[in-house]
Amino acid sequence: MATPSTPPQVPTTLNWETLRHLPRFARLYWRLFRDARVSWLPKAILILTAVYIISPIDLLPDTVPFFGEIDDLIVFIAACKAFMYLCPREVVREHVQRIDRGA
Numbered sequence: 001m002a003t004p005s006t007p008p009q010v011p012t013t014l015n016w017e018t019l020r021h022l023p024r025f026a027r028l029y030w031r032l033f034r035d036a037r038v039s040w041l042p043k044a045i046l047i048l049t050a051v052y053i054i055s056p057i058d059l060l061p062d063t064v065p066f067f068g069e070i071d072d073l074i075v076f077i078a079a080c081k082a083f084m085y086l087c088p089r090e091v092v093r094e095h096v097q098r099i100d101r102g103a
Contacts, residue, residue, distance in 0.1 A: 024099055029080070031095045032087050042086040049079035 032038050033046060053072050062068040084092065 027099055028092075028095055029083065031099070032083070032092065035091055035095070037091045038087050042083045045079050045086070046083050049075060 029046070033043055052075060058068065058071060059075075060068050060071045
């Protein structure tokens with residue numbers, strides 16, 4: 001009987017170790033975005049998030065101190081987590097292993 005796969009652990013705190021891995025995260029997201037085995041839904045989430053971030057329309061206007069600037073960051077982080085959650089585990093694992101090997 002197969003055990004259900006668990007999603008990869010994403011750091012919940014921002015520290016120097018997390019910042020050091022940002023280039024690897026970017027490569028992983030790019031590779032998953034280009035992989036045909038990943039369905040259209042996670043890819044659409046990333047595209048719509050990018051459109052939201054660059055569009056002048058915001059949930060909270062940037063004139064609202066602090067919250068106006070941080071809403072884009074919250075949307076971006078939520079979209080990244082949703083993208084990773086919706087990608088097939090075996091595909092994510094394969095790309096992580098290839099990045100670790102330097103391929």
